[in-house]
Amino acid sequence: MDKLLAEGDARRLPDLGIALKSILGFWLLYIGLITLRALVLQYPDFWAMLGRRCFVVLAGMALTFLVYLAMRLVAKRGLAAKAGLAALLCLPVSLLFTAFNYYVFYVYAPLDAVKMEQERNAMGWSPLEMAARSILETSLSWFFLFAAWAAFYVAMSYARQLRAADRRAGALAREAQEAQLRALRYQINPHFLFNTLNSLSSLIMSQKTEVAERMLMNLSTFFRATLSADPTADVPLEEEIKLQRLYLDIEQIRFPKRLSVEVEVPDNLLLARVPILILQPIVENAVKYGVAKSRKPVTVRIQAYEEAGRLHIKVKDDGEAAPPGNGEDGGTGVGLANVCDRLTARYGAKAGCLYGADPDGGYTVHLFMPVVRE
Known part of the structure; x- marks a missing residue:
């Protein structure tokens, strides 16, 4: 029964292992690089910013997992269908993530370093206009991050399908060969x-x-x-x-008198x-x-x-x-x-x-x- 349930889950969530590992790897790489940059450039409020980055990264992982869940619609389709849907999904997800990131760093209890940055970039903009401008400018960068993950996931998923098809073909070929050998032997x-x-x-x-x-x-x-x-x-x-x-x-x-045998x-x-x-x-x-x-x-x-x-x-x-x-x-x-x-x-x-x-x-x-x- 447990085996049947596990097989059912695998059918409902294809390539779940690939998705989880790639999501974790991508976002850990991001937070590692951004934290290293903050250390090198000696940003103020380092530890407070690090805490917020971790919170934002968790939200990014959740949104990326939602992209994976939505891509189940084309799990059995070809590579072009998967790539097209991934590109469409990454656009709204990147806008949503950018808005959440802006809220965490610039709206909810801004830190001193963030306030100084806002003052430098204000240039007569209203807070709403400045928020919209910031979200639109940075959403493109986040789009490419989500798109990079989606491309990696689609490639790995497609490669797994090809390997599975090769294994099935190999197994069928071996079974056919064994059946032929048995038939000839008998x-x-x-x-x-x-x-x-x-x-x-x-x-x-x-x-x-x-x-x-x-x-x-x-x-x-x-x-x-x-x-x-x-x-x-x-x-x-x-x-x-x-x-x-x-x-x-x-x-x-x-x-008895006509047959003799020699073996060399x-x-x-x-x-x-x-x-x-x-x-x-x-x-x-x-x-x-x-x-x-x-x-x-x-x-x-x-x-x-x-x-x-x-x-x-x-x-x-x-x-x-x-x-x-x-x-x-x-x-x-x-x-x-x-x-x-x-x-x-x-x-x-x-x-x-x-x-x-x-x-x-x-x-x-x-x-x-x-x-x-x-």
């Missing part, structure tokens, strides 16, 4: 799951229950590790490699962070289109190295390359596109994918991204 599991369930079905139909049980346990471990992770998180490359080894262990049950990752890159399961569709494609469709033993090799501040990861199989025209990534239009989209969403132009059939047979996918170790 495209992976059904694809892999359907393939594995088909393999389990084949093993059970072949009465290979022990092998099927081992594959099921590996599958359970794999999904426990992957589904509990944040889809937008980054993980150490070492952990990503372990997940791929776990997947390949499942596939080696299907292809230097120790200094084991802690480099990568998007979780970024290699999964690539490794899956290597098995699906390199191993499953080959009649000879196939090696799936995962290699990583660092070059020019970027992490490079290659996944290569030496199976029979897919015939031209069967899809840009060896037969699938989703897996590799998913990986490239995730890298672009995560790193922008600093990351990318290269892929294609090798001249000596097989298929290679080359990922590159910034090296991040923390």
Whole structure:
């Protein structure tokens, strides 16, 4: 409830903090400068004048706050509307403040120094004429003081609105990116799951229950590790490699004599962070289109190295390359596109994918991204 009330007050009094701080700062600066001048010029009745100045400054703060309250009418309008209203408001406020200042110093119990000044400037003027002349002459100076505060307040208020708009835009962009990453990430599991369930079905139909049980346990471990992770998180490359080894262990049950695995990752890159399961569709494609469709033993090799501040990861199989025209990534239009989209969403132009059939047979996918170790 308190939070809702506070939010309601903030809507009724926009930029209240900026207004109060700027009002206090402007008027304290004024009284500090005018008091310093009085000390330097050794004005008479210093302490009595100082007391009246403080009283007048309090009135000035109140009038400035009234200007702020009146400007709430254009709180949601553009810069031109705020500046125009501020200029209009400062004119009557400066006249009112000048009249009050004149009354405090020249009408209400004038001090000796003020009386001497009045006598020097009288020049045959009546008291009313002299008051009007003094108010009109000095109101212009006060107008610029109020206008200076209003300009400062409008600028700070507008800057705060721009910062708030930037924060909202940034938050929306991050939310959109996270939503995209989650959507791309969740495209992976059904694809892999359907393939594995088909393999389990084949093993059970072949009465290979022990092998099927081992594959099921590996599958359970794999999904426990992957589904509990944040889809937008980054993980150490070492952990990503372990997940791929776990997947390949499942596939080696299907292809015990046809699939072998090699991993070449230097120790200094084991802690480099990568998007979780970024290699999964690539490794899956290597098995699906390199191993499953080959009649000879196939090696799936995962290699990583660092070059020019970027992490490079290659996944290569030496199976029979897919015939031209069967899809840009060896037969699938989703897996590799998913990986490239995730890298672009995560790193922008600093990351990318290269892929294609090798001249000596097989298929290679080359990922590159910034090296991040923390």
